[in-house]
Amino acid sequence: MTLIDIELSAPVNLRDLGGIPIEGGTLRQGLAIRTDDLAYVTEEVADKLVADGLTALIDLRSPLEVATTGRGPLASRPVTYHHLPLIADVSETMSEGAPSFTHESMGAMYVSMVESAAPQLVTALNVIAHTRGATAFHCAAGRDRTGVLAAMLLLTLGADDDEIVADYARTGENMEAIFTRSRPVMGAMWEALGSERSLDDTRALLDGQMHVSARILLAQLRERHGDALAPLRTAGLSDDTIARLRERARVA
Numbered sequence: 412m413t414l415i416d417i418e419l420s421a422p423v424n425l426r427d428l429g430g431i432p433i434e435g436g437t438l439r440q441g442l443a444i445r446t447d448d449l450a451y452v453t454e455e456v457a458d459k460l461v462a463d464g465l466t467a468l469i470d471l472r473s474p475l476e477v478a479t480t481g482r483g484p485l486a487s488r489p490v491t492y493h494h495l496p497l498i499a500d501v502s503e504t505m506s507e508g509a510p511s512f513t514h515e516s517m518g519a520m521y522v523s524m525v526e527s528a529a530p531q532l533v534t535a536l537n538v539i540a541h542t543r544g545a546t547a548f549h550c551a552a553g554r555d556r557t558g559v560l561a562a563m564l565l566l567t568l569g570a571d572d573d574e575i576v577a578d579y580a581r582t583g584e585n586m587e588a589i590f591t592r593s594r595p596v597m598g599a600m601w602e603a604l605g606s607e608r609s610l611d612d613t614r615a616l617l618d619g620q621m622h623v624s625a626r627i628l629l630a631q632l633r634e635r636h637g638d639a640l641a642p643l644r645t646a647g648l649s650d651d652t653i654a655r656l657r658e659r660a661r662v663a
Contacts, residue, residue, distance in 0.1 A: 419453045424553035434569025436661040447553035450483040457484040466544030467491045467581025471556040473501040495531040497556040511636035512613045529646035540655045552589045554582045580627040
């Protein structure tokens with residue numbers, strides 16, 4: 412796979428997680444930013460992100476996706492880059508035998524993602540805990556892999572389920588814009604893979620029921636492990652990291 416020529420554009424699903432209630436207070440602005448793909452933002456967007464305090468970037472995309480677009484304008488800015496793919500081979504999610512795109516199947520996929528990519532999630536949480544300045548994390552749409560990391564971060568910070576689900580579901584209102592922005596990239600990648608699937612196959616997820624996937628994620632993690640953070644604790648999430656995250660994040 413080689414880099415493709417793509418028009419640079421502003422992200423359409425970017426939001427600072429600041430303001431969400433967490434244990435002991437509220438999550439402060441300027442700690443964690445979740446977003447859709449930052450690999451092809453405009454130079455102006457890259458400059459503004461850095462000016463606003465961005466110092467670290469966590470790229471949750473697969474190696475194939477990174478090879479498709481590269482790192483973009485932020486690669487030349489003073490931003491530390493961490494490639495932590497939550498799905499090693501994105502082609503597996505597009506094969507003919509892959510589950511259909513439903514809120515239930517997405518929720519089940521998120522559970523598997525937490526269990527299989529727990530080391531990457533732990534590393535991501537440590538990056539956020541130890542970075543001076545803001546950390547942004549993204550996948551392609553800023554919904555699935557980004558949503559999983561956001562959920563794990565908010566769980567670690569002591570947010571309740573309703574807040575976690577509400578944050579995940581907020582992406583629903585941006586999905587049409589996400590489709591428009593990501594279609595050229597996703598189309599080129601799927602064509603290169605010889606996949607008969609297209610971005611339109613995911614349109615069933617636009618029915619306003621996105622909260623279902625997040626509820627399944629949290630419920631099944633607890634059903635299978637007791638503690639929803641248990642897979643991350645087993646992979647090395649320490650009490651010290653949790654304490655540092657909460658200290659950095661909390662505004663009383």
